[in-house]
Structures are given as structure tokens and as C-alpha cells.
Amino acid sequence: MTTMSDEFGTTAWGRDWLRLAEPTSIIRPDPALPRARSLARNDRVHDLDATTGLIEATVRDRSRHRVRITVPIWDEPLLAKARTVLADQPVGGDLNDSVHTALKQAGLTLAPDPATRTATCDCTSRKDPCVHLLATYVEFARRLDERPRLALVLRGLTTSDTPGEITRIPLGLVEVATFYGTP
Amino acid sequence: MSTEFDGGGALPEVLQACFVVESECFAWWGVRNPGTAAAEAGLPEGAETRLPLALPERAGRAVVATEVPAVLVDAESAVAALANWSSSTTAGESLRAWSRIAAAMRDGESVETLIDELPTAGHAALCLDGATIWSGRAAVDAVRHGITGGDATDDADPADPVEAALRPYQRAGVAWLRAAATHGGGVLADEMGLGKTVQAIAVLARRPGPHLVVCPTSVLGNWARELDRFAPGIDVAFRTGSARNEGLDGLTTESVVLTSYGVLRGDADVLAKVGWDVIVLDEAQQIKNPDTRAARAARKLNARLRVAMTGTPVENRLDELWSLLAFTNPGLLGPRARFRRRFAAAVEQRRSEAAARRLHEIVGPHVLRRHKSDVAPELPAKIESTVVCELTAEQERLYRTSLEEVLDSGLGSGIERRGRVLTLLTRLKHICNHPELAHPTGGHLGGRSGKLDRVTEMLAEIVDSGERALVFTQYRETGELLAAHLGEEVTGRTVPFLHGGLSTTVREEMINRFQLDPDGPPMLLLSLRAAGFGLNLTRATHVVHYDRWWNPAVEDQASDRAHRIGQTRAVTVHTLCTERSVEEAIADLHAGKRDLSGIAVGRTRTVETDLARLGDDQLRALLELDR
Numbered sequence: 001m002t003t004m005s006d007e008f009g010t011t012a013w014g015r016d017w018l019r020l021a022e023p024t025s026i027i028r029p030d031p032a033l034p035r036a037r038s039l040a041r042n043d044r045v046h047d048l049d050a051t052t053g054l055i056e057a058t059v060r061d062r063s064r065h066r067v068r069i070t071v072p073i074w075d076e077p078l079l080a081k082a083r084t085v086l087a088d089q090p091v092g093g094d095l096n097d098s099v100h101t102a103l104k105q106a107g108l109t110l111a112p113d114p115a116t117r118t119a120t121c122d123c124t125s126r127k128d129p130c131v132h133l134l135a136t137y138v139e140f141a142r143r144l145d146e147r148p149r150l151a152l153v154l155r156g157l158t159t160s161d162t163p164g165e166i167t168r169i170p171l172g173l174v175e176v177a178t179f180y181g182t183p
Numbered sequence: 184m185s186t187e188f189d190g191g192g193a194l195p196e197v198l199q200a201c202f203v204v205e206s207e208c209f210a211w212w213g214v215r216n217p218g219t220a221a222a223e224a225g226l227p228e229g230a231e232t233r234l235p236l237a238l239p240e241r242a243g244r245a246v247v248a249t250e251v252p253a254v255l256v257d258a259e260s261a262v263a264a265l266a267n268w269s270s271s272t273t274a275g276e277s278l279r280a281w282s283r284i285a286a287a288m289r290d291g292e293s294v295e296t297l298i299d300e301l302p303t304a305g306h307a308a309l310c311l312d313g314a315t316i317w318s319g320r321a322a323v324d325a326v327r328h329g330i331t332g333g334d335a336t337d338d339a340d341p342a343d344p345v346e347a348a349l350r351p352y353q354r355a356g357v358a359w360l361r362a363a364a365t366h367g368g369g370v371l372a373d374e375m376g377l378g379k380t381v382q383a384i385a386v387l388a389r390r391p392g393p394h395l396v397v398c399p400t401s402v403l404g405n406w407a408r409e410l411d412r413f414a415p416g417i418d419v420a421f422r423t424g425s426a427r428n429e430g431l432d433g434l435t436t437e438s439v440v441l442t443s444y445g446v447l448r449g450d451a452d453v454l455a456k457v458g459w460d461v462i463v464l465d466e467a468q469q470i471k472n473p474d475t476r477a478a479r480a481a482r483k484l485n486a487r488l489r490v491a492m493t494g495t496p497v498e499n500r501l502d503e504l505w506s507l508l509a510f511t512n513p514g515l516l517g518p519r520a521r522f523r524r525r526f527a528a529a530v531e532q533r534r535s536e537a538a539a540r541r542l543h544e545i546v547g548p549h550v551l552r553r554h555k556s557d558v559a560p561e562l563p564a565k566i567e568s569t570v571v572c573e574l575t576a577e578q579e580r581l582y583r584t585s586l587e588e589v590l591d592s593g594l595g596s597g598i599e600r601r602g603r604v605l606t607l608l609t610r611l612k613h614i615c616n617h618p619e620l621a622h623p624t625g626g627h628l629g630g631r632s633g634k635l636d637r638v639t640e641m642l643a644e645i646v647d648s649g650e651r652a653l654v655f656t657q658y659r660e661t662g663e664l665l666a667a668h669l670g671e672e673v674t675g676r677t678v679p680f681l682h683g684g685l686s687t688t689v690r691e692e693m694i695n696r697f698q699l700d701p702d703g704p705p706m707l708l709l710s711l712r713a714a715g716f717g718l719n720l721t722r723a724t725h726v727v728h729y730d731r732w733w734n735p736a737v738e739d740q741a742s743d744r745a746h747r748i749g750q751t752r753a754v755t756v757h758t759l760c761t762e763r764s765v766e767e768a769i770a771d772l773h774a775g776k777r778d779l780s781g782i783a784v785g786r787t788r789t790v791e792t793d794l795a796r797l798g799d800d801q802l803r804a805l806l807e808l809d810r
Binding site: 047049097146167169174175180 | 195197199237239243244245246247248275276277280302303304307310312314315316317318320321358359362363366514517518521524525526528529535537538540541542543544545547548551
């Protein structure tokens with residue numbers, strides 16, 4: 001039986017990360033999980049920033065904790081494969097679960113692999129993963145549900161998911177680094 | 184070093200240049216006193232303003248909407264100055280890039296490669312929707328528009344009536360729609376009164392065709408008229424009523440086919456077989472429920488560019504948003520069930536701002552909604568709009584028989600004639616308002632009067648947008664009919680009707696509730712005679728004249744209840760007019776298009792008696808439908 005709900009991990013992209021917090025293979029769910037979900041649900045995971053190979057966030061529990069997660073990025077042949085799969089997608093569009101399946105079939109790893117992932121939190125808890133890491137997994141799962149392209153950004157596909165041809169760019173997608181010209 | 188400003192963005196402290204697409208002017212910005220800095224740099228000075236801009240915040244993590252000090256210079260003088268400007272190293276890259284682009288434009292060279300050199304700061308002015316900025320390419324194209332008055336990239340004729348009629352923000356909308364063809368289409372959701380139809384016509388007029396326009400029956404006539412006015416060269420074919428069974432084979436490539444949602448539902452398969460160039464769904468809230476036959480039929484249609492037009496705010500109505508975008512940009516939001524799981528719960532139930540923001544990042548480029556208040560500096564304080572409505576079959580039948588009966592039985596002469604002419608005019612105007620007023624049947628009111636159906640749609644849109652309206656009529660019976668129908672169909676509560684039969688206390692209470700009560704009604708019906716002057720009803724931003732009065736000054740006086748001192752927003756005045764009928768004759772008299780000897784429009788009390796002096800033939804020519 002799974003504890004997955006409708007709230008987090010509603011897409012294949014989000015489920016990849018929710019499984020880190022709620023592995024389907026274990027019999028008893030982590031007792032810290034309800035608290036982690038509640039932190040995510042109440043917007044206590046702040047400033048979550050996902051860039052190439054790196055996720056950073058601040059979790060406001062009783063005090064603030066910095067969380068840092070790294071994943072391996074795809075090499076150039078893998079990136080080229082991914083671009084081929086994505087070529088037929090609508091501009092600026094949503095990525096269906098079928099795209100997720102197609103990428104997996106092309107040999108691309110989307111789910112975070114415990115062996116190559118590093119995850120640290122500056123709290124003193126001896127429990128691994130601590131509740132802050134769990135909350136960050138859950139929150140990142142939600143972010144992926146809302147914007148699946150983040151999964152590709154994380155693997156190094158592009159630093160921005162702004163499609164080139166659009167006439168109007170939402171503020172949330174305007175790049176800061178190049179705003180005044182090449183930095 | 185940087186200075187923080189309203190909204191959290193920080194000024195770069197270096198002079199920048201940015202093109203403001205929707206007002207077609209350049210802005211110098213980046214420092215506290217951009218006017219002085221521009222003068223020192225040898226650039227033309229202009230009007231000082233505070234410009235809403237996308238600006239990186241101090242911490243440099245995100246871009247936020249911020250108002251910055253700026254000076255505005257019209258495109259032509261700015262480009263001339265920029266082209267001859269000797270680059271200064273202390274100036275921002277955006278200014279230097281625009282200078283290179285301007286020089287290339289002056290020399291007739293390609294600007295293609297230069298577009299990529301333009302940093303965001305050069306096109307960071309907020310779009311009037313408040314949530315997006317125009318791309319560098321869009322800004323450069325708009326500069327070309329702004330300085331040539333036409334599109335330098337193709338062979339548009341600036342004397343083209345539709346091009347000439349466009350305001351700068353509308354040109355920006357048209358450019359956006361044209362570019363949208365590369366990824367399906369878009370939802371043009373400008374507020375009522377900003378001219379969505381003319382923007383759509385500008386798109387149709389310059390594309391190869393064939394085009395399909397689907398709209399409610401109540402606006403078919405309006406579409407035909409606007410097409411004729413702005414794109415007289417285009418063949419227009421109706422696919423409605425009796426013409427419905429004609430094949431679609433005869434379409435030339437220039438044709439625009441006008442049809443209704445009813446026909447779309449019924450003839451979905453026939454329409455889906457045609458490879459359309461552009462499809463426009465007007466009043467696209469008609470397909471807001473994605474399960475309806477009309478919505479499913481719309482999704483089956485094939486076109487290179489799909490445009491949905493609606494004046495209702497769609498961004499926070501997720502089913503409606505999904506349905507519209509499933510038509511304009513299939514695949515963008517994914518399957519509906521998944522979309523609901525991901526966004527509906529978060530946005531509608533948990534009111535998550537984060538989810539709403541990320542939803543906007545997906546749909547923002549594909550939905551353009553601008554408000555009159557934001558376009559305001561460009562708009563006159565009062566916008567006049569004539570809404571031409573069709574007659575239903577019931578109206579047309581009653582109108583013809585009423586006119587024939589009276590003319591056949593003879594009008595007599597003298598005082599008797601005057602009385603009969605007045606009775607006839609009143610009856611014909613009643614039929615235009617609603618057949619129930621002339622020939623009561625007790626039947627349902629919807630679908631029987633072109634004007635009633637149209638006004639119901641318009642008021643629903645106004646109320647949905649959180650605005651308020653005054654509706655004037657000269658007849659007590661019409662007011663009561665409107666109150667009953669609009670209460671049932673639009674507001675779900677009693678619609679107040681202010682008329683001469685009410686006591687002063689009741690009238691005052693009605694006015695105060697409309698003008699001051701936070702929970703006051705969104706619309707107020709008024710009798711033209713009882714409320715035509717003296718009242719202050721500035722809470723309304725829309726005025727609807729449901730029927731025509733002989734004297735335009737009386738209508739203007741009534742409109743000024745909303746458009747007067749104390750009104751801070753633009754007021755739109757919608758005058759309804761039933762095509763081919765006595766109402767159009769009145770409109771023609773007002774506009775000076777029709778001259779009747781001895782009839783002086785403007786003298787309130789004499790027009791109807793003057794009409795009694797016309798001969799039978801003249802009267803018939805004025806009133807009969809087949810003109």
C-alpha cells in the first residue's frame with residue numbers, strides 16, 4: 001500500500017522525488033513524514049532554488065535550516081538524446097507523463113539515485129534523512145508537478161525554460177544574470 | 184551601488200534605454216534623474232513619468248515589477264537620435280544595443296543579429312497585463328511599426344483602414360496574435376471596450392484565408408459591419424439560418440465565414456473538414472465548459488492560427504482557462520484531469536500563490552488581458568460604441584405586420600395622423616426592445632430579441648470583471664422586463680429600476696446603494712426621463728442605452744451620470760441599435776447620414792410630430808426593414 005496522496009506527486013515527475021520521502025518498498029512509513037508534509041504544505045520550505053545539478057532551500061522549522069542536495073548532470077550525448085525527445089513538444093508547454101516515459105526509454109535517469117545523490121542539512125538531528133530534507137523532497141515534488149521542466153534544468157538541459165519564440169515573457173521566467181547584458 | 188525602489192527592484196545607476204511597446208515610445212531610465220542623464224549623454228529629453236518595469240531585486244535572485252523614474256520620447260525622434268549617437272562607455276548595454284539597432288534601421292540594414300545583442304533591460308517595460316514583458320524581437324518589430332506607421336517586414340499599406348484605425352496597444356496585440364501562429368494561437372482577453380474585434384480583423388485582413396469566425400448570433404451583425412468597415416476588400420459569407428446548408432466549396436481564399444455557436448455545435452463535422460487559416464471564437468466564454476458540444480466541436484477544428492476572444496477574466500477560473508487553451512494551444516496544459524490535480528486544488532482550494540504564479544508562467548505568454556485603467560493615458564475618458572443587433576425571426580415578423588397593418592389601414596390626417604404615427608413608432612420601438620412588449624405571450628424571454636440577448640451577454644461580462652453599469656431605457660415596461668430578465672440571468676438578485684413612479688425617498692435610497700454600498704448592486708436600470716440629469720453615479724464605468732432617443736443630447740446627458748467630475752476611470756458608452764429598423768433610422772439621423780426635409784433632430788419635442796407630417800411613402804421608406 002502506498003501513502004501517496006493527491007496533494008504531492010501528482011505527476012510522474014513529482015513522484016520521482018516523492019519516492020525519496022515515501023519509498024514504496026518499505027513497510028512502515030517514516031514517522032517524521034507527516035511533519036515533513038505539513039512543513040511543505042504550509043509553505044515553510046523557502047527560497048527553493050533548483051539549478052544545474054543543485055537544489056538549495058531554507059526550511060523554517062523551529063529555527064531556519066539550510067538544505068543542499070546535489071545530483072549528477074547528464075553528459076553531452078545524454079543531453080542530445082533528451083533534446084531529440086523534447087523536440088516535438090509544444091512551445092512553453094506542459095510536459096506530459098508520456099514525455100517522462102519517453103525520456104526514461106531513451107536511457108535518461110530522471111529519478112534521484114540514492115547512490116549518486118548527496119543531501120545535507122545544517123541541523124543537528126542524527127536521523128538520516130532529517131525532517132528538513134524530507135520536507136524539501138516533498139516540496140520539490142510539488143514544484144515538479146507544477147513545472148516538470150525543472151527536472152530537466154536540474155540535469156543540465158538548460159538554465160532557463162523560457163521558450164525562445166514567445167512574444168511575451170512572464171516575469172518569473174526572466175533571467176536575472178543576463179538582465180543588463182552579458183555578465 | 185544601487186538604489187531600491189517601489190516594488191523591491193533596484194536601479195542599476197547606469198543610463199538604460201527601453202522600448203515601451205504598447206505606447207510606441209522609448210524610455211530612458213536606470214538612474215534617479217534620467218532626464219538630466221539623457222541630456223548629458225546627448226539624447227533628446229522627454230516627458231517625465233514613472234514607468235512600470237521588470238527589475239532585478241537587490242538580492243539578485245528574481246525579477247519584480249517596479250516603478251522607476253523615466254523619460255518618454257516618441258519612437259521617431261528617439262530612433263533618429265539613437266542612430267546618430269556616439270556610444271558612451273558609461274552608458275548601459277541596453278542603450279548601446281538600441282543605438283546599433285537604430286543605426287542599422289537608418290541604413291536599411293538587417294537587424295536580425297542585433298536583436299540577440301539587446302539585453303532584457305532594453306525591453307523590460309511591463310506589458311499592460313502587468314505580468315509579462317515583451318520579447319526583444321517583439322520590441323524591435325514594434326519600433327519598426329512605430330517609425331514607419333506600418334510593418335516594415337511585409338507589404339502592409341499604412342492607408343489600409345484597419346491599420347489606420349489601430350491604437351498602439353492594439354498594434355501590439357495584433358503583433359502578438361500574428362506571432363502566436365507559430366505555436367497554435369492565443370486568448371485575447373482584453374477588457375470590454377478596448378477593441379478586441381478590430382485587433383482580430385487586422386489579423387484576418389493580412390492572412391491568406393479562409394477564415395472562420397464563430398460568435399453568438401447576437402453579434403453576427405456587428406461582425407459583418409466591422410469587417411465591412413475595416414476590411415472592405417474581404418468577402419464575407421454567412422453560415423447561419425437559411426444559408427447554413429450551402430456547401431463550403433465556394434470559398435475563395437479571401438473568404439471570412441461568419442457563423443454561430445449553434446451552427447458550430449450542429450455542423451461540427453462539416454466545419455472540421457476544412458483546413459482553415461485563422462479561426463476566431465468571439466465571446467469564447469461560450470466554450471468555458473470543456474464538456475459541452477460546442478467546446479468539443481471547437482477543439483476538433485483545424486487551423487493554422489486559433490484565437491479565442493473573451494472579456495471575462497479567465498486566469499483564475501481554471502476550467503474555463505483549460506477549455507480555452509485546449510482550443511488555442513492544444514497540449515499546453517496537458518490532459519484536463521492532470522491539470523485539475525496539479526493546479527485546481529492548489530489555486531482554488533488552498534489559494535496557493537506559488538501555484539498561481541507557476542500556472543501563470545505557463546499560460547501568461549498565451550493569454551493577453553489588458554484593463555482600460557492601464558491603457559487609460561491613451562484612451563479618451565469616454566469611449567462611444569454602437570452595438571448593432573439583429574432582429575430575431577419573431578421580431579421581424581411582428582415588425583413587418585405592424586407596419587403593414589397601419590399603413591394599409593391609412594394614417595388619416597391632422598391630429599388623428601399625429602396620434603397614429605406616434606402609436607406606430609412606439610410599437611415598432613417596443614418590438615425592437617422585445618416582442619413580448621408588443622405582443623405578450625408569457626413565454627420565456629431569452630432568444631427572442633437580438634438586443635436583449637446581446638445586452639445580457641455584455642452585462643454578464645461587465646459584472647464578471649467586477650465593474651458596474653447603468654442601463655437606460657425610455658420605457659417603463661422595458662425597464663421592468665430588463666429587471667426581471669437580468670436579475671435571473673446575470674446577477675441572481677433583484678436588479679433595481681429607478682423610474683418616475685417611485686417616491687423621492689426610494690429613488691435616493693437606490694442611488695446611495697448603487698453609489699456607496701460596498702455590497703451594492705452591480706447594475707442600475709434607469710428611466711431616461713426620470714434619471715437623465717442631476718444624478719451622480721460615477722461608480723459605473725459602463726453606460727448602456729438600451730433604446731434610441733430622438734435627441735442625441737438627451738442620451739449624452741444621461742451618459743454624463745457616470746462620466747462626470749469625480750469619475751477617475753474611463754467610461755464606455757454602449758448604444759444598442761437594431762439593424763435595418765426604426766432604430767437605425769434614428770441613428771442615421773443623429774449621424775447626419777440621413778436628411779429629411781423639415782425634420783430637425785435635436786428638438787426633443789418636435790421630431791415625432793414632424794414625422795407625422797411626412798407622406799406615407801416617406802414614412803414607409805424611413806421605417807420599413809428592407810433598406
